Amino acid sequence: MDLNWTPxxxxxxxxxxxWLAGHVPPEARPSGTEAVAFDRAWQRELxxxxxxxxxxxxxxxxxxxxxxxxxxxxxxxxxxxAPSAGVFFVAQMHAGPTLIVMGSDAQKAKHLNGILGGDExxxxxxxxxxxxxxxxxxxxxxxxxxxxxxxxxQKIWTSYADAADYQELLIRTEPGSERHKGxxxxxCDMKTPGITxxxxxxxxxxxxxxxxxxxxxxxxxxxxxxxxxxxWTTAMATLGxxxxxxxxxxxxxxxxxxxxxxxxxxxxxxPGASRPAWSDDECRRTLARLRADLAALRAMNYSNLxxxxxxxxxxxxxxxxxxxxxxxAQRIERAAIDMMGDRLLDPNTDEQSWLASYYRNxxxxxxxxxxxxxxxxxxxxxxxxxxxx
Amino acid sequence: MLLAPDEGQTEIATAxxxxxxxxxxxxxxxxxxxxxxxxxxxLMDLAIPMGWLGMAAPESIGGSAGDLTDECLLFMKLxxxxxxxxxxxxxxxxxxALAAGDExxxxxxxxxxxxxxxxxxxxxxxxxxxxxxxxxxxxxxxRISLSLLVAGGDDIVALDASSSTAAVSSADTLLQVDGxxxxxxxxxxxxxxxxxxxxxxxxxxxxxxxxxxxxxxxxGSFQAVRHxxxxxxxxxxxxxxxxxxxxxxxxxxxxxxxxxxxxxxxLAGDAAMANAEINIHNHGAIGTTTENIGHLxxxxxxxxxxxxxxxxxxxxxxxxxxxxxx
Ligand SMILES: Cc1cc2nc3c(=O)[nH]c(=O)nc-3n(C[C@H](O)[C@H](O)[C@H](O)COP(=O)(O)OP(=O)(O)OC[C@H]3O[C@@H](n4cnc5c(N)ncnc54)[C@H](O)[C@@H]3O)c2cc1C
Numbered sequence: 001m002d003l004n005w006t007p008x009x010x011x012x013x014x015x016x017x018x019w020l021a022g023h024v025p026p027e028a029r030p031s032g033t034e035a036v037a038f039d040r041a042w043q044r045e046l047x048x049x050x051x052x053x054x055x056x057x058x059x060x061x062x063x064x065x066x067x068x069x070x071x072x073x074x075x076x077x078x079x080x081x082a083p084s085a086g087v088f089f090v091a092q093m094h095a096g097p098t099l100i101v102m103g104s105d106a107q108k109a110k111h112l113n114g115i116l117g118g119d120e121x122x123x124x125x126x127x128x129x130x131x132x133x134x135x136x137x138x139x140x141x142x143x144x145x146x147x148x149x150x151x152x153x154q155k156i157w158t159s160y161a162d163a164a165d166y167q168e169l170l171i172r173t174e175p176g177s178e179r180h181k182g183x184x185x186x187x188c189d190m191k192t193p194g195i196t197x198x199x200x201x202x203x204x205x206x207x208x209x210x211x212x213x214x215x216x217x218x219x220x221x222x223x224x225x226x227x228x229x230x231x232w233t234t235a236m237a238t239l240g241x242x243x244x245x246x247x248x249x250x251x252x253x254x255x256x257x258x259x260x261x262x263x264x265x266x267x268x269x270x271p272g273a274s275r276p277a278w279s280d281d282e283c284r285r286t287l288a289r290l291r292a293d294l295a296a297l298r299a300m301n302y303s304n305l306x307x308x309x310x311x312x313x314x315x316x317x318x319x320x321x322x323x324x325x326x327x328x329a330q331r332i333e334r335a336a337i338d339m340m341g342d343r344l345l346d347p348n349t350d351e352q353s354w355l356a357s358y359y360r361n362x363x364x365x366x367x368x369x370x371x372x373x374x375x376x377x378x379x380x381x382x383x384x385x386x387x388x389x
Numbered sequence: 390m391l392l393a394p395d396e397g398q399t400e401i402a403t404a405x406x407x408x409x410x411x412x413x414x415x416x417x418x419x420x421x422x423x424x425x426x427x428x429x430x431x432l433m434d435l436a437i438p439m440g441w442l443g444m445a446a447p448e449s450i451g452g453s454a455g456d457l458t459d460e461c462l463l464f465m466k467l468x469x470x471x472x473x474x475x476x477x478x479x480x481x482x483x484x485x486a487l488a489a490g491d492e493x494x495x496x497x498x499x500x501x502x503x504x505x506x507x508x509x510x511x512x513x514x515x516x517x518x519x520x521x522x523x524x525x526x527x528x529x530x531x532r533i534s535l536s537l538l539v540a541g542g543d544d545i546v547a548l549d550a551s552s553s554t555a556a557v558s559s560a561d562t563l564l565q566v567d568g569x570x571x572x573x574x575x576x577x578x579x580x581x582x583x584x585x586x587x588x589x590x591x592x593x594x595x596x597x598x599x600x601x602x603x604x605x606x607x608x609g610s611f612q613a614v615r616h617x618x619x620x621x622x623x624x625x626x627x628x629x630x631x632x633x634x635x636x637x638x639x640x641x642x643x644x645x646x647x648x649x650x651x652x653x654x655x656l657a658g659d660a661a662m663a664n665a666e667i668n669i670h671n672h673g674a675i676g677t678t679t680e681n682i683g684h685l686x687x688x689x690x691x692x693x694x695x696x697x698x699x700x701x702x703x704x705x706x707x708x709x710x711x712x713x714x715x
Contacts, residue, residue, distance in 0.1 A: 001392055002390065002391055002637055002641070003643070255715060284704070284705070288703075289704055293656065295634065295648065295652040295713055296628065296630060296631040299633060299634035302634070303633060310393065320623050320626055323619075374619075383595050383609075383619065384595075385609035386606070386609050386610040388610050
């Protein structure tokens with residue numbers, strides 16, 4: 001085992017670092033509608049710099065980087081405070097890869113360049129009011145009518161639905177079918193008549209997700225990705241696509257965030273106290289324990305990646321990583337909130353940013369499968385326990 | 390960058406696990422007339438010809454020339470089976486003698502001609518793995534030293550069957566090694582064994598949850614139980630990865646070696662303790678008896694974490710470290 005990078009990987013890191021130093025925008029990502037322009041500008045910057053599609057194969061315009069180099073890319077981006085994919089997240093990390101694996105030549109030709117170039121925003125229409133954790137119970141209906149599929153029903157929690165050009169839409173096309181059977185994964189143009197988007201405000205204050213209503217929306221059959229009735233296969237095709245590199249940015253962010261909090265504790269007293277928080281045994285030891293946990297988060301990230309690079313197929317480690325990352329993020333933010341106390345009450349303090357990320361992390365533990373569902377996956381797929389459902 | 394065992398390492402770890410499974414099955418410990426001290430000696434006599442005490446010692450003194458990652462993998466497996474602490478004491482005594490320039494003595498620990506008991510500054514005057522020991526290894530905060538063992542009483546069994554122990558009195562120091570390196574190595578070998586204990590807690594619970602039925606279903610189908618075991622798995626994996634990281638950091642003299650090693654030890658102690666407690670709970674009444682391994686996982690954990698220094702002390706030292714190198 002070793003922690004050294006090959007000369008080639010080290011040179012790659014240097015190159016990434018140099019490029020980022022000259023290109024990362026100094027201003028923070030704006031909220032609301034201006035966020036889209038900001039995210040687009042960054043995506044175009046990446047494209048121009050030859051960094052678009054970090055985890056995409058070269059033949060589709062991506063960079064075709066090794067897993068290690070993808071990880072280095074995410075590490076350096078996080079360290080440099082570079083923007084995240086933002087509204088382009090689904091397009092870059094999910095829709096594009098799904099088309100690469102399952103799409104027809106025409107679908108690839110139509111969308112992949114636009115996704116890389118920051119022209120196409122995508123959203124993911126999977127969850128429904130009655131189908132969250134239990135996605136396979138979804139009921140939004142699609143009826144084949146000649147060369148069109150007519151869609152009626154409702155999706156919810158669709159992130160960036162109001163900004164999106166396209167949606168990866170999962171619908172039930174076989175009447176009377178159950179669970180994973182009879183579903184279809186289809187590309188839905190968000191400008192198609194019959195679609196209504198109602199934004200929903202989160203506890204963070206941002207209306208970044210929405211309810212989407214479909215009233216006899218007519219979508220060409222040629223937009224089906226994979227086979228009609230085989231939508232579950234398409235939806236699962238890209239599960240292991242990034243093979244863990246996606247956790248790298250979050251890990252680095254958390255490490256930097258904790259060290260920032262430690263500096264804060266050395267400079268500021270606890271509410272109602274006069275000495276720095278760091279001199280309080282309980283506070284200091286809480287932060288020390290978090291330091292140890294973050295070391296382990298990083299070690300797990302490297303360890304998983306080493307196994308994939310050695311040819312191991314990605315399994316349910318992603319669920320272990322998500323569970324650990326979500327919990328750790330919440331503990332860090334909670335430690336911050338406890339330390340800041342009444343300073344959070346003043347809307348003009350710097351501490352407000354901690355409140356914002358505390359809220360964000362609470363929300364994060366729901367999206368993409370709740371922590372309960374991650375434990376279910378670990379119990380099923382890592383431990384081989386008899387199923388609960 | 391490679392932070393996972395390679396093929397050769399996996400092979401060795403599997404072989405060690407197989408030997409321990411047949412030579413040190415848990416159910417031998419449930420016999421009412423078991424002589425623990427004799428059993429400890431029997432396992433020492435197994436470990437010595439296997440070369441386990443010299444896993445990371447140079448060939449010139451009879452070692453296998455592995456590195457710290459090999460040694461950690463071995464001690465994880467030893468921890469899983471609650472192997473005698475004399476292996477830890479002997480392996481470290483060999484490293485200490487070698488570092489002090491006494492090759493003959495180092496070789497003697499590997500061949501078993503010299504045998505070490507262990508004490509730490511956490512509890513001076515009380516040594517462990519004393520049965521059959523000739524020397525005493527003393528681990529302090531920044532120093533490891535070796536003297537002849539002067540036992541102050543007969544060997545007894547500490548914490549039930551967890552280890553032989555005896556009161557010891559001080560003797561002239563034969564040699565000493567100052568500095569953090571060897572002390573951190575001790576910390577990491579303890580952490581590795583704690584990882585093994587956490588792993589066993591998780592595996593014992595997992596097997597039992599598949600086999601034991603209540604309400605007409607295996608208890609592993611109840612979420613309260615499955616989710617506890619999922620958390621046990623996460624703890625075992627966190628600590629495993631952190632031990633690899635720390636082993637490489639310490640072996641290569643990285644500037645954050647102390648932070649990485651102490652983090653491994655802190656997390657390992659907590660994981661072993663939590664998994665041991667939860668494993669007992671997962672077994673219901675049988676878990677509370679001496680006819681199940683659960684109590685020994687707990688007692689060995691208490692012994693190892695006690696020897697290695699308390700959690701608060703570790704946290705204060707982690708707090709005093711510079712941030713990890715990113
Ligand atoms: C910020 C955010 C963004 C999102 N973006 C999108 C998006 O872009 N597209 C999209 O399709 N969806 C999106 N979602 C939806 C997300 O996937 C679902 O919210 C999630 O899967 C949970 O479903 P639910 O909200 O219906 O909760 P429910 O499934 O109703 O869960 C309620 C509670 O019950 C628990 N629970 C449910 N089933 C089980 C079980 N079997 N065992 C134990 N506990 C259980 C859950 O853990 C939870 O605590 C987003 C959600 C959030 C919060």
